[in-house]
Amino acid sequence: MKALTIRQPWAGAIAHQSKRVENRSWKLPAAHHGARILIHAGAQPDRNAEVHGDHLDVRSAIVAVATITGCHWADTWDCCGPWAFDEVYHWTLADVTALPEPVPARGALGFWTVPDDVLAAVQQQLALERNNA
Template structure:
């Protein structure tokens, strides 16, 4: 099982319906992965969400102290869109794709499906890229998945 560390509050926005994870790199991984809420915090995520999906902010705590870290959920990578291309090689002219309101220009759009929040975050240190969590962490997550509505 793989995991992806995601800066807070982006990971919470995924748990609330953000269906695209924007990355500068592609992946061949498809299927289930763990959502790891990193220690880091980007308040810009709240401003972006306010522009594209203000409904996602309803009831969302704005303090980093109110957002847990560790493994907080699971999701599936259904596909990756790289259709947003630099048309002229100038780094400025990007052709639009149809990945929706969360898709950012110049990024790979990891299209997410079947996102599920864990009842309780599982403490775990994160890492860069897609990484493999310790077996005991994976076991705790899998035990909780039996309690989460499919």
């Protein structure tokens, strides 16, 4: 399974708030359209961000799972709501599931393959969540 590293507070906003668009300077590769991915909170925060709330201080960990449902160039931000920026690609997200406990992992640029032990820890938490639902 692939992961995408996203700086905080954005990764936490995807996992625990209503952020369902990821702003990127590059177009989503076609192979990832419709893919289920892991959301990784990067080691470095976005110092320019002004988002507040719980779960936004986790670093270097998988915090959620999401499905990428689309990608489009946005001349304006208003097509995807308050989390969207203009003049970037909007990657739309759905079926976001926050992990009960962040799973420590070292990130990378772009899409990256999660080590087997990290994936096993994520899958264990997701299975427990399904069984408790």
